[in-house]
Amino acid sequence: MSALSRLLPAGAVTLLPLPVLAQEAAPAAAGANVPAIIMFLVFVGLTLVVTKWAASRTKSTADFYTAGGGITGFQNGMAIAGDYMSAASFLGISGLVFVSGFDGLIYSVGWLVGWPIVLFLVAERLRNLGKFTFADVASYRLKQTPIRILSATGTLTVVAFYLIAQMVGAGKLIELLFGIPYLYAVILVGVMMMIYVTFGGMLATTWVQIIKAIMLLGGATVMAFLVLWTYDFSPEALFRTATEIHPDNLSIMSPGGLVSEPIGAISLGIALMFGTAGLPHILMRFFTVADAKAARKSVFYATGFIGYFYILTFIIGFGAIVFLMNNPEFFVTTTGPDGTVTYDMKTSLIGGTNMAAVHLADAVGGSLFLGFISAVAFATILAVVAGLTLSGASAVSHDLYYSVISKKQAADADVIRVSKISTICLGIIAIILGYIFENQNVAFMVGLAFAVAASVNFPILVMSMFWSNLTTRGALIGGFVGLISAVTLVILSPAVWVDTFGNAAAIFPYNNPALFSVPLAFVATWLFSVLDRSQDAENEKAAFGPQYVRSQTGLGAEGAAAH
């Protein structure tokens, strides 16, 4: 039996409190669970030390939101990679390659191509104009209250959908890897992220993300290395063996059914490409560096790390085919009356196909390496949810409380207190949502988060930076048109209308709305800006000149906070 399958029965059926579970699980899981738990505890211990150190340095709002602006370009590149590479992309894409081969590559490419767009259109100007959140930029010359409310709505919507997907995935994964019941796993993730963000703010979050990026890139590199080593570093030899073992044989080397329908694929591509440049937790990272030059460098490093990581997942997926598919111990098997053992190579992997990378760790590196990769998966989830929670908390405290409610009059200490309270509220909400959505299909939610980011945050951000005739009215109407159309079309899509609500046919045929909602948002923003003939609109247009000079030259930009 594989190490993971040995521990599964213990975790899968027990719903007892933790200490009891640990006792019960101990004999069955002794081989696998222990290294995973030890390495997980080492990670938690290390991150708590970092959080304690960060807490002693987190005093002002600038410390809390941006780590004082003292992160270097390279560190921020690492942290962005740690913020962006989720357990879903690590386990999901390698699992997709395991099942469909080449199709996994098509998918992973989409998650990378947004990064050059972030650099070319957004990163430097964002750093030059903003302070803590992207709403600082969107509302730079427009009316504070409506634009902050719109930006905070966009931020919180993206964060909510993203968090639900992460929490449900985290609960399932941790239940499987560590034998902890789902609810406890979700609470554990929620409490850890609350500790990081509440006490350590952006500095702790950044270092959790950097440590996670190193662990994930290191673990994936070792795994890909061990796979290629077996084949004398010849990918051709690896692919050849895979085509001999995989039930679909040679067709795993060609595009299969993933992109059978071009409109849907293009719509998803638009959401990924422009949504990346509208993700609030990613945009927030650009305020942690000293200037536009460091912001620009951080995208370059992040693109390199993320691209490298996706190449590794492709090798890992093929490694899983050659190392796992011929070994019944990794599969749920049925024994026929004549004693023959049968299993479906593509669907009956223990724990589901998303576990391909985890089983592969066991196959190439033994239970110690399995433990390490399990801890990596946990660390990955924590780093992503911490970044999401911090950006949600900053939307509430900086955009809504400080800018809208207190009219920028609130004292630093009050704003920090509101940030911490919102962090704890968001953590509790995330735990509750994670619990409610346990048995729902949440796979579409990350796609939806990207679609909302591309349809709300991206248009207002880009228009405010590049188009002099943007007015408050145009931005407000355009942003809400993007938000409402994106969410409505997703509700009417096959993923929700058919799969979740059980209707016979979808009203909107595509699972991703971006192809329609993004242009709609841009057109509405343009139209209602052009039609706006008020005196306020004239003043807003006149204020573009100075903003443009600042965005291009960095003159007057927020400096790094003094320490």
Next chain:
Amino acid sequence: MTEYAYDRIQENPKFQALVKRRTRLAAVLAATMLVIYFGFILLVAYAPDFLGTPIGNGVTTIGVPIGLFVIVAAFVLTGIYVWQANTTFDRMNDEILKELDQ
């Protein structure tokens, strides 16, 4: 004072030249990325057999290096922009800001 500085910069031909060059480079690189990525998606949708063509006598198909090319292209395009910005745009920007002090 700051308003005055912004006005002066905006009228500086060097500023206009910098913005023009940077905007053009960013637009060209962004367009290149769009063409490469959506070209790849359209190949997947309309020419899967082409991507499935084996290279030589192997099982590796032409789609594998093309997919890897898209990933590497994203990295190289960001590299080109960063290199241009570090060498040219930063210098032009510094000159514009220095002229303010004169």
